Amino acid sequence: xxxxxxxxxxxxxxxxxxxxxxxxxxxxxxxxxxxxxxxxxxxxxxxxxxxxxxxxxxxxxxxxxxxxxxxxxxxxxxxxxxxxxxxxxxxxxxxxxxxxxxxxxxxxxxxxxxxxxxxxxxxxxxxxxxxxxxxxxxxxx
Numbered sequence: 001x002x003x004x005x006x007x008x009x010x011x012x013x014x015x016x017x018x019x020x021x022x023x024x025x026x027x028x029x030x031x032x033x034x035x036x037x038x039x040x041x042x043x044x045x046x047x048x049x050x051x052x053x054x055x056x057x058x059x060x061x062x063x064x065x066x067x068x069x070x071x072x073x074x075x076x077x078x079x080x081x082x083x084x085x086x087x088x089x090x091x092x093x094x095x096x097x098x099x100x101x102x103x104x105x106x107x108x109x110x111x112x113x114x115x116x117x118x119x120x121x122x123x124x125x126x127x128x129x130x131x132x133x134x135x136x137x138x139x140x141x
Contacts, residue, residue, distance in 0.1 A: 024040060024109060027107065034101075034102060034105055036074075038072075038106070039072075040109050043113070044067065044068055045067055047062045047088070048062055050086065053072070053132065059137065069141070070084075071137070073137075078099070079099050088115055091111065
C-alpha cells in the first residue's frame with residue numbers, strides 16, 4: 001500500500017500540534033484562601049508586571065526567570081477593580097472587576113501573549129508603587 005506524501009505530512013503536523021499544546025489547569029490544585037486572588041497565566045511571564053487595584057498601584061515582587069501565577073493576598077470581600085499590564089506581555093483580561101466572596105478566594109485564567117516591541121532608548125522608569133495596607137502581590141512559579 002502506498003501513502004500519499006500529503007497524508008504523512010498531515011499526520012506529522014497533527015502529532016506536533018498535539019505534543020506542543022500545554023494544558024493550563026482550569027481549577028486550582030489547592031483551595032485559594034479567603035481574601036486572595038490567583039491569576040494563572042497561560043505562558044510564563046518574564047515581567048516586570050504592573051498591577052493596580054481600585055486605582056492604586058500595588059508593588060509586585062518579581063522573579064528573575066519568570067512565573068506562571070500572580071498571587072494577590074490581603075483583599076477585603078466585595079467588589080474590586082483591577083488593571084494588569086507589562087512591558088513584555090499582553091494579558092486578557094487585562095482589566096475587570098473582581099467580586100470576592102467572604103469564604104473563599106478567586107482563581108482566574110489569564111491569557112498571555114509575548115509582546116516583542118522594538119524600543120529605541122530606555123523607557124522612563126515608573127515611580128514606585130504606592131501600595132495598599134495589607135495587600136501584597138507576588139509572581140510565583
